[in-house]
Amino acid sequence: MKRRLTYSLMLVIMSVNMKAQDTLSARGLKSAISGDIVPMDTLRVISQSAFAVGERLVFDVGYSFITAGEAVFAIPKIDTVNGRECYQVLFTVNSTPSFSWIYKVEDRYETMLDTKGLFPWRFTQRIREGKYSRDFNAEFDHVKLVARTSEGEHPIPPYVHDIVSAFYYARALDFSQSRPGDKIYLQNFYKDSTYQLAIKFLGHQQVNVGAGTFNCIIVEPLIKEGGLFKSEGRVLIWMTNDELKIPVKVSTKVVVGSIDAELREYYGLAGPLRARVK
Numbered sequence: 578m579k580r581r582l583t584y585s586l587m588l589v590i591m592s593v594n595m596k597a598q599d600t601l602s603a604r605g606l607k608s609a610i611s612g613d614i615v616p617m618d619t620l621r622v623i624s625q626s627a628f629a630v631g632e633r634l635v636f637d638v639g640y641s642f643i644t645a646g647e648a649v650f651a652i653p654k655i656d657t658v659n660g661r662e663c664y665q666v667l668f669t670v671n672s673t674p675s676f677s678w679i680y681k682v683e684d685r686y687e688t689m690l691d692t693k694g695l696f697p698w699r700f701t702q703r704i705r706e707g708k709y710s711r712d713f714n715a716e717f718d719h720v721k722l723v724a725r726t727s728e729g730e731h732p733i734p735p736y737v738h739d740i741v742s743a744f745y746y747a748r749a750l751d752f753s754q755s756r757p758g759d760k761i762y763l764q765n766f767y768k769d770s771t772y773q774l775a776i777k778f779l780g781h782q783q784v785n786v787g788a789g790t791f792n793c794i795i796v797e798p799l800i801k802e803g804g805l806f807k808s809e810g811r812v813l814i815w816m817t818n819d820e821l822k823i824p825v826k827v828s829t830k831v832v833v834g835s836i837d838a839e840l841r842e843y844y845g846l847a848g849p850l851r852a853r854v855k
Contacts, residue, residue: 617660617720620691620693620694620696620719621693621694621696621736622693622694623693623694623695623746623749624749625695625748625749626820626847626848627745627748627749627820627821627822627847628652628664628745628748628821628846628847629652629845629846629847630652630653630654630655630664630845631652631653631844631845632650632651632652632843632844632845632846632847633649633650633651633652633842633843633844633845634649634650634651634823634824634840634842634843635647635648635649635840635841635842635843636648636649636824636838636839636840636841637787637838637839637841638670638836638837638838639836639837639838639839640676640835640836641835643676644673644676645672645673645676645680645836646670646671646672646673646676646682647670647671647673648668648669648670648671648838649667649668649669650666650667650668650744651666651667651668651669652664652665652666652667652845653665653667655692656689658689658698658699659698661691661692661693661698662691662692662693663689663690663691663692663698663699664689664690664692664745665687665689666687666688666689666690666741666742666745667685667686667687668685668686668687668741669684669685669686670682670683670684671683671684680706680707681705681706681707682705682706682707683705683706684702684703684704684705684706685702685703686700686701686702686703686740686741687699687700687701687702687741688700688701688739688741688742690741690742690745694719694736695742695745695746695749696717696719696736696737696738696742696746697717697738697739697741697742698716698717698719699714699715699716699717700713700714700715700717700739700740700741700742701713701714701715702714712727713726713727713728713768714726714727715727715739715766717733717737717739717766719735719736722734722735724737724766726768726769728768728769729769731766731769731770733766733771734764734771737764737765737766737771738763738764738765738766739765739766739767740765740767743763743765744824747822748816748821748822748823750822752778752794752818752822755778755794756778757778757779757780758777758778759777759778760775760776760777760778760799761775761776761778762774762775762776763776774798774799775798775799776796776797776798776799777796777797777798777799778794778795778796779795779796779797779813780794780795781793781794781795781818782795782815783854784815784825784826786825786826786839786840786841787839787840787841787842788825788839788840788841788842788843789853789854789855790853790854790855791815791817791818791825791850791852791853791854792817792818792819792852792854793815793816793817793818793825793826793852794815794816794817794818794822795813795814795815796813796814796816797811797812797813797814798812798814811829812827812828812829813827813828813829814826814827815827817850817852817853818852819850819851819852820848820851821846821847821848821850821852823840823843823846823850823852824838824840825839825840826838826839826840
């Protein structure tokens with residue numbers, strides 16, 4: 578199964594995040610390379626009511642018919658980075674004790690997400706999967722349009738996302754007018770590059786998971802070869818069809834079997850979960 582245990586939930590993060598004005602542009606890269614400055618007081622402001630401090634989402638990650646791990650999204654507090662208030666957003670994935678003897682996973686991701694503009698100022702990653710390990714840090718300078726990472730310095734377009742901040746930005750978007758077949762194009766920075774990804778809106782469906790039964794929207798990341806993800810099969814993502822847009826289920830096929838992540842528990846929501854049926 579290798580690292581697909583974690584990737585099934587990471588695909589939720591990357592599922593839907595950027596409007597057309599945020600697509601990678603030559604102008605954005607030119608500004609970054611030339612050292613142009615974006616005044617701090619002109620950074621974007623996005624109003625959202627999808628999430629708040631105290632939210633915690635818990636998922637069971639299943640491999641075929643086995644519960645292989647647990648994944649958690651959490652917003653424990655607000656902190657300050659570069660003089661800006663930020664949500665501290667944590668994403669963790671851990672294999673269950675019974676599965677760890679086959680393949681142990683202990684991963685932790687953290688992003689500091691600007692509360693006003695919903696873009697990241699800082700991202701850290703700690704991966705421990707079997708014999709594989711990786712630590713990665715990035716500081717996003719949205720004034721000078723540069724990402725300073727533990728592996729170098731790289732130009733970035735305006736409001737580029739990391740893999741965690743992208744998910745929370747997605748939840749602030751409005752899909753009420755989307756039609757099956759509509760696509761959204763996004764950009765995401767990882768390691769040393771900005772990657773683009775198309776997301777296809779598929780429609781609506783009612784889904785039953787451990788946390789309850791929900792009316793959902795369905796999206797599909799159209800993953801290209803290379804980059805952070807390599808296409809090994811179709812990935813489908815169900816999110817609640819309401820203001821909160823909580824991920825309820827992720828399903829992806831792998832070479833041997835399938836991986837499904839299903840919402841088991843939720844706490845500290847920003848508002849009523851109107852998409853819940855029972």
